[in-house]
Amino acid sequence: MLSEIFFHKPSGIYAIFSVTENNNSNNKGVIKVLKAVKVRLYPTPEQELILFRSFGCARWYWNFALNTCIQHYQETGKSLKLAAYKGMLPTLKKEHPWLKEDCYSAVLQCVAINLNKAYTNFFAGRAKHPRFKSKNGKQSIQYPQNVTVKGDLLFVPKIGEIKAVFHREIVGTIKTVTISKTPAEKYFASILCETEDSSQDNPGGKTLGIDLGLKDFAIVHDGEEVTKYSNPRHLKRHEKNLVRKQQKLAGKTKGSKTRQKFRLLVAKVHEQVSNSRQDFWHKLSRKLVDESQVIVVENLNVKGLVRNRKLSKAISDVGWGMFVNFLAYKLERKEGKLVEIDRFFPSSKKCSCCGHVMNELPLDIREWDCPSCRTHHDRDGNAALNIRTEGIRVMTMGGGNPVPASGACVRPNTYKGKGQRAMKLEAHTEPARVGVR
């Protein structure tokens, strides 16, 4: 299974991350990285004209297919399958010969596939309903094959060799090429290439699964090894101090002057604890975000958990939600991705090796052996690895198969400021999208 996640960078370079999971391998897959390089194109006036017509054909077919889907839905209450509107292409080409003359046929096939993706994302609740395309605004067409690079030229079927400016070498196999024209009449090509992953090339490109720990603050699995991050010592010292002062405060008579004095003291220590905690979260999130392109966390409904009294203190103290916020906005700045998986996913009880799910695994059991495959597991490391694997599964299913109703959401770059992390997935618009190929 191969899939890619696209991140739009305003600088004009796309950072692309991709995972190929090799099912034969036991715990880690072969990772292939898709990199997209965005280059500026300088078409000749003749080429501009051909591009103009190709954009027009792709747009026309998109709107036609979308309209057909909408009508079909209004008449039957059912959605139209990809094969149905893809199958209309030959007839359409006969009715409108320009559709065949002006546009490379694979481009139109791509339009159909992209519309299908847009609908899949819409039905999965991940995106808005696909919209009609306008001739005003950005135009784009996608080539799934037969585009090659020769020196400073990009060879595109039906258009020929277009002059391009490459800021970096194109390495690997070209998978797709998207040519776009901005409203300011600039032309770009986004060239997607597949290469073998080498961590040296991509030091910050890991996918991390993070489990919230009670003993340790966070347990991180990068697919190869586990790292545990406990709360720093100075934070523990502050916390002890806080508990001591709170106990003293509780012993004072209400309304007394000493009580007033201790209340102020407790407030000060509270502030210290809060500051050093935030400082720790900032440092840890910075470190993790620097290492990675994708971070997978459990979407813990913290409020729900806090109601469970046994865990309440530990959970409110670790402030998981705030930490995830820090991860989210730091990832957003580097065009990375935070994936939240469903909180009912059995991350702890599942064997990361064979998939066996335990009926029960009490909290005090820190290590266990899988009854099915006999693998010895460290509770937290196993959970973090499961979270990571589930996150990759969610991402690779992003634009393809529907995500189960209880499933997870992929959170793209939509950090909206403090405490507000909306989920939005632009299914079709060119810059930000999640797709499966």
Ligand SMILES: [Zn+2]
């Ligand atoms: Zn097992």
